[in-house]
Each structure stands twice: as structure tokens, then as C-alpha cells.
Amino acid sequence: MESESIAMDQADCATEWPVVPIERSKKGSLVEQIVAAISAMVGRRELRVGTRMPSVRQFAKCNGISTFTVVESYDRLVTLGLLMSRRGSGYFVARQDLPATLLPMAMHTMPTAIDALTPDLYSGVSEALAAGVGWLPPEWYGDDTVLDAVRHAMRIPSNRLRGYGHSLGFPTLRHHMAATLSDELFAVDAEQILLTHGASHAFDLILRTLTRPGDTVFVEDPGYSNLHSLIRHHGCIAVGIPRGENGIDVELLAREAALTQPKLMFVNTVLQNPLGTSLSAAQAHRLLALAEQFDFWLVEDDIYRELAQRGEASLAAMDGLRRVIRVGSFSKTLSPVLRVGSICASSSLLPELLRVKMLTGLTTSEINERAVYHAISARPYKRMVDKLVAQLDAGRERTTDSLRSVGMEPLARPRGGMFVSAGWDAPARPDWNGKTIADAALKAGILLSPCDFFMLRQPESVWFRFNVAYSNHPQLLDFLRLIRSA
DSSP states (O other), rough: OOOHHHHHHHHHTTTTTTOOOTTTSSSSOOHHHHHHHHHHHHHHHSSSSTTTTOHHHHHHHHHOOOOOHHHHHHHHHHHHTEEEEEETEEEEEEEOOOOGGGGGGSSSSOOOHHHHHHHHHHOHHHHHHHHOOOOOOOOGGOTTHHHHHHHHTTTTOGGGSSSSOOOTTOHHHHHHHHHHHHHHHHOGGGGGEESSSSHHHHHHHHHHHHHHHOOOEEEESSHHHHHHHHHHHTTEEEEEEEEEETOOOOHHHHHHHHHHSSSEEEEESSSSSTTTTOHHHHHHHHHHHHHHHHHHHHEEEEGGGSOOTTOOHHHHHHHHTTSSSEESSSSTTTOOOOOEEEEOTTTTHHHHHHHHHHHHHOOHHHHHHHHHHHHHTTTTTHHHHHHHHHHHHHHEEEEEEEEHTTOOSSSOOOOOOEEEEEEEEEEEEEBHHHHHHHHHHHHBOOEEEEEGGGSSOOSSEEEEEETTTTTSSSSHHHHHHHHHOO
């Protein structure tokens, strides 16, 4: 009887206000579904600027939900800048400058296949073939290099076990990094380096420090999937700027910057994840000029530089940390288990980043930072990295050839690094797309990273990011042949 009553209420309201399609059995909260539906209506111009929204009580009655759910949904839409509240008058549509294809990730429900994949893609404990993961086999990092460094770090002086450690991070590692960066890229002082729990922690601190809910943040599309979710978590609006074989679409970037006034942009300058391409010096200069023109920060995700050729463009080097914040990490050349990342920033910005770091988690692990220092300062480290780069070069060649044997072509020609992104030149369909194929692969004991994982836009074709260390395996190639023939 209750469901019949709800249906009657919805029928009565439909003529005045479109009923929001809510699936109570669907993964994700009712609030998220309401926010997604209304945001899409605003983006499609079905709700114009100034349109008065139904009252909280009316919306709740029309959709058969509680008033508490409506209040939370409206509040979140106000935070996103899509609605505004007028005392005594209700809620109104506040903006309409976001095309539907550029709506924040919060307005899309993460597919079931990707939900199922996420833990295995990061945990490293799955028995499945790791064709789509972001790490390399332990033996590729060198014989016992990391283990020796960890053993050395565990011999920490007893007096260092009393406190939390230096707020900026282990001083010896920061001084070593400052010397290395000053020799190879740009002049930087150890006091301009803040150590973090990996690159994702660095991104989180930057978002906490420089943005507020409703701010616009530019990301590359396709780009780093975890970053998209992090931006959404902070209530910011992620706008995807297309990146392909020839770099970033700077003309679209300029138009979107004029329209949305972004607070910052995240850029993978060298060996971009997932394409493996690097920006040219000309594009890097153009990007810096646009950041200056429209007054936004550039966050340079530089975690793959040690795997790249020398001389690749560096935004931090060109800018001198005036408008650029550089994020680094050691997870790609040592091990993801050593959660040590870094932020290089101007002397005026770093104190605020440090304040936020201490507020949200105090200091980082000195033992991990000591282990990294012992590893990168040891004589074999440079030789190990050179060997790693040679292995990756050979792996990319093998992977590209193997993928072409099953009819897949690379989206771009990688300039180095761990990944080849490739797919079929055929449109995605409801029954044949990245999500459905990744789900089937998981059941077959293969971890794939589908295109949906990296894009804000709806993918037009089917492609995957392949890790070159794991992707020349008969099990994977047999599966891909089967999918192609099916």
C-alpha cells in the first residue's frame, strides 16, 4: 500500500515537477542520486538560471523520500554552486556554465565493475594477473635494494623514537632531494620540500589548502582516476581538459578557464598516466602563460620523471615554483609500500601546506623516509634505475606488438614509462564496453584498468591501460582474442 501511495503522489507531481529517477536498490546514497539527477538537468538546460526549485516538503512528497534527504541534497547542490538559497523564498538554480559532459564526478555513479576492481588494483594481494595495476614486479626494482634500505632504516637511534619526527619530514632526505633537484632541474631549498604519505596525500593537502567546496579544478582527461575521486570528495567541480597524442588541448583549456575561473590544474607533465606521453616545451610554456593569464595554480604531478629521458619539460623548472607546485614520489622507482611523497612549493605557500599537514595527520613516518634516503643515496641506485628503464623500454615494445596481434592499437605513442593504453576502433555499446569487459576479465582472473577509470567524459570507444611488466602473458592475450571475436 505504501508503494501505491508513493506512486500516486509522484503521478500528481509529474505535471508540475519531473520526478527524479531514484533506485533504492542501486549502490550509492539517495542524496548522491538526487544531486546527480538535478545537476544533469541543470547541465542540459532543463532547469534555467533563476528557476525556483520545489520546496523541501513538496520535493519529498513528489519523490517519496524524507525531508531530511532533500535538505541534505539541496545543501550539497548549494555547496557545488548549482543552487542558491534565498531566505524566506526557497532554492533557485544559480549557474548553468557547466556542460553535461563536464559535470563533476560526484554526479556519476561509479560502475559496479570498477567498484569490484578498485581494492585489487591497489592492494597487491590479488592472485589475478596484474595487467592493469600501477606497480612493477618486486624483482624489477633490483636485488634486495628496498629490503636492505628498510633494514638500515630500522636501526634508527633510540632517541629518535621519543617524538613524532620533523614536521617537514626527515631532514637528511629533504637535503638530499634539494641537492639532486638543484643539480638536475631547478634551484630549491630543503625548507621548500614537504614530505608526505605518497603523492595522493600530497594532492589531498594541496586541495585542502587551496580550494573550497564549489571551486573549479582542471584535470587531464583521461587522467589519474584517484585524483578525480579526491576532487569530488572535497566538493570541488572537476573539469576535464582533453589530452591525447599531441598533449593538452590548450585552446579548450583557455575557453574553459575564461568560463569557469579554476583555482588550480593538475598536470602530469612527463610520462602521463595513462597515455605515457610528455608535454613539449612549447606546450609547457603555453600552459604557464594561461595559468598566469587566468590566475590559477599548476600542480605538476612529476612522479615518473626518473623513468623519462633527460631534458623533458619541467613546469617547476620553467616557473621557479612561483605558480607551480611540484609533487614527487618514490613509488615507481622503489616500491609503493614505502609511502613517501613530496611537495615542492614557494617559501610563501609551504607554511600553510605544513599547517594543514599537521592539522590532518601530524608528521609522516621517519622510518619510511630513512629507508628511502638509504635507497636513493646508495651507489647502486642510479644503476638500478637505468636497468629499470631498459626493462620498461623492452616491455613496451613487447606489449605493443602483443596488443596489435589481438587487434588493439595504442591511443598514443608512449615516450617511456610503465603503461601502454590501447583499444579497439569500435564504438562502445551497452553490452560491450570497458566496464563489462573488465568485469568479465575479473571473473577470468585478470585485473584490467578500463577507460572509464580514467575519464570524466563518456568513453566513445573501448580501451584499457596495460602495465608493460604483466601484459605479454598468454592468459591475457587469449582473453582479449576471445572478447574481440565475441
